[in-house]
């Protein structure tokens with residue numbers, strides 16, 4: 399890493415970096431994903447077992463792929479990596495662009511789901 | 527990015543459907559407790575970064591100098607089946623962060639509004655919000671020790687609720703009680719939707 403004065407990149411390595419500075423460095427200042435919208439409950443699964451050899455990925459990208467060996471929501475990924483959701487969205491966009499994860503967005507506009515969904519949830523809850 | 531079956535990469539398993547329910551109410555009313563009581567793990571926590579103006583950041587350049595704030599959301603997961611995952615989200619403070627509420631409420635199948643009879647007015651903003659959006663909701667009166675017991679119809683009247691909105695007692699610390707609240711909400715949401723269909 400080159401010397402950049404008070405750059406976010408330098409502050410990133412500081413353990414006391416606040417919750418804003420570190421995400422800024424993780425995404426290299428990008429606020430929006432290159433592709434995708436990523437609802438909090440969009441479900442993500444990795445398409446590959448290991449991507450640590452991929453060029454151009456950061457440790458957070460690799461960590462997401464590791465986590466998504468099991469299906470995870472965007473919110474869960476953010477919680478486990480301890481990064482804001484906006485940062486996770488940017489990283490997921492990178493991974494989608496490389497086909498390293500598969501995403502399923504929830505339905506958000508078409509109104510409430512069918513009875514079959516409600517009934518499945520009710521029965522599932524009763525069985526807990 | 528909703529991959530249809532034909533677009534899905536060969537050999538990939540179909541991803542389940544995710545749905546969400548919100549748990550709202552005043553500070554300290556038991557939102558996180560309820561999320562934890564029914565979820566399969568202890569409540570998780572995630573943060574959104576907001577700018578001064580209360581909207582989501584869309585330009586991070588110069589963000590170090592901007593006054594920003596983070597808003598935390600508690601949530602939990604209940605895996606219903608291989609095809610269906612339910613997420614419960616505790617909503618953040620009711621007096622600000624409406625931007626986050628809008629994001630949370632989008633696509634939610636319903637909401638639980640928790641009420642504490644010692645501070646009933648604390649849940650007004652949540653009720654107003656879900657009424658305004660047309661999100662189906664139930665009011666669950668969390669039973670704290672030492673709180674005077676009111677009849678449910680008294681609570682319903684005090685909250686000026688539509689007669690169709692279920693009001694029930696609960697103990698957010700108990701899984702069975704919290705489950706019952708969610709089931710009541712789901713049954714109510716189904717009924718609400720059917721009533722709307724008939725009206726249309």
Ligand SMILES: Nc1nc2c(ncn2[C@@H]2O[C@H](COP(=O)(O)OP(=O)(O)O)[C@@H](O)[C@H]2O)c(=O)[nH]1
Nearest residue numbers: 553554555556557558559669670671697698699
């Ligand atoms: N007696 C009683 N205490 C509760 C109940 N639900 C929550 N609490 C307690 O109230 C406090 C605040 O609950 P919390 O879930 O953090 O509230 P939140 O701010 O709405 O997330 C905690 O100490 C809980 O243990 C309940 O049903 N009965």
Ligand SMILES: [Mg+2]
Nearest residue numbers: 557558600616
């Ligand atoms: Mg809480």
